[in-house]
Amino acid sequence: MKKLRHLSFVLLLSGMLAACSNDDGATENAEASGEEYEPATIRLAYNLPPDHHISHGIEQFVQKIEEESNGQIEMQVFANGQLLSDKDMNQSLLTGGIEMGMNSSTIWSSTVPAMGIFDVPYVFEDYEEVGESLNGEFGDILRSEMEDVGVKVLMFGDYGFGQFANNQRPLESPEDFAGMKIRSVGTLPSELIQAYGASPVFMGGGEVYMGLQRETVDGATSGTTAMVQRSYDEVTDYLTVNNYAYFEFILGVNQEYWDDLPENTQTLIEETANETEEWIRHQTKLEDEETLQVLKDRGMEVYEVPADELDVWKEAAMPVWRTFEDEAGEAGEKLLDIAEEE
Template sequence: MKKWLTGIVFMIMAMMVLTACGGDKAEETETPEKTDGAADPVVEAESDEYEESTIRLAYNLPQDHHISIGIEKFAEDVKEKSGGKIDMQVFPAGQLLSDKDMNQSLLSGGVEMGVNSSTLWSSTVPAMGIFDVPYVFNDYSAVGEAVGGEFGDKLRSAMADKGAEVLMFADYGFVQFANNKLELKSPADFKGLKIRSIGDLPSELIKAYGASPVFMGGGEVYMALQRDTVDGATSGTTAMLQRKYDEVTKYLTINNYAYLEFLLTVNKDFWDKLPEKSQALISETAAEAEVWIRSQAEKEDVDSAKALEEAGMQVYYVPEDELAVWKEAAEPVRGIFVDNAGELGKELLDMVDGN
């Protein structure tokens, strides 16, 4: 009898010990209560991660151009700040797309991100041609103020409606004329020349000055000048220097007739699908690069014009008191711009003229 009772007691005690041990283990594995609103450490770590994405970025400018340097730094910073999660794959100097093919590829999603001139975007958004309207902008600071305010917002909205989100207005600088026939000291000197154009409104200006416009991509100009397919070209002095215009042209006329902007844009459907965290990082980094590029534009214009002169080109700076003749001859281009760009174009022109 005693042995039976002893066995019962022993079994009860063993069960109590096992229950106590199991309870302790259960308590140890329970998720501790959050205190003071603290987030779960695992969830918090995951929220710090950027979603993985690959962005192909194409541009056509020479890699040592100040815009190219700024764009490369932008891509590098996005990748670094995202811890490599946002993989920026850069295709420079026309490796992936020509400037003529860039916009359609970007709008169709063939490439996610690209850099191209405002001039070439004007065929999609006619109001973007405002930068090509002759003698609209007089100095570098005026352009920065315009694109940073309501003027720029209207253009960004028009581009978004077409499917391209504008991340940056990259200042290229003023546009000039180079040729290998004669010194261009007045619009009358253009008569009979074939001039490489960069877009619709520059072509209208070339015609207004009495020359024939020939449209071609930036990478084709050197050979065309060398073979006398064209007599001259319009471009910024930065690209003229990097594309070695001094080897195939003799004369350079500085008249600052237009201010060329390059746009860093991203396919809007692709952009809208990116997480807000990624959008914010890309936008902030683009804004930083935009400021740096704008700070370089004037210096690069001056330095490159001087370098072309030192390389042997004959440079003519149109005197301030002679610009009225150039502006008067270019006046028809304003009317063409308003006809093409409609109410938005007129609004933008009024905004710039009012400053």
């Protein structure tokens, strides 16, 4: 019996020592993997469909933050409009209803007019130019304008270049728009549609297919990624590729919430956001090229405006530049000056 009790004691002691050893090892591993991060729960909302390349980027962003913090930072993601519509999201972000939100620059422009720069036609000519601009003074101005209303920009998510699809006729010059009804998404895009002689019709993204099918509208402007995802080829016959605008989505965080986060948490989020922004930008170019080919393969008649004809399209669009300058003031003028210099 004494031997049995002695054996039990030895086993118990060994177990306790092993447990202590495991705890020490777990602590070392936790510290190495980011256990030192303070616990936080961050709600992030966006409205893009799950198969969009920006959505993939956001999911990578979320996953890395949770992994690097060893789960201490919990990211609660509400995708595809589960929590907020795009119209409601900005107000919720400004008031702290959510901590993070990703929304289009077009929608932000109603609160921060300078964000309308991405809807000003023919400001950007290629993907690399966008990245260089956003990493320089151009991007700094936009970040500052957003901070003035209480939102810190974490990431610019490239959506891609905007094009025109329609079910009436090829659009090979601005004059070809005359008399058509084109779905629009904001003030400046509507100005452009009017400048080209058509009538803008405001319509949500989910309504466009039915609107084209029922001929409530004759055409729509969007990126080719959305055109493929929403099957525009089934309800339109013609596509004009003129890269007239470069659509952006903004990942922002409530400034007051951000200021209260520990410095190492801020650093982790910012570094991860920068990596994700670069991945999305690279992916955007691939997506634009692939989806354009898909639309061609599906039978859409595609007209790609030759480079030597773009000046005609730009000249007809100049009223939009003047409208933007009036709305965005000094910041808008500075952004246009930088864009023209570059």
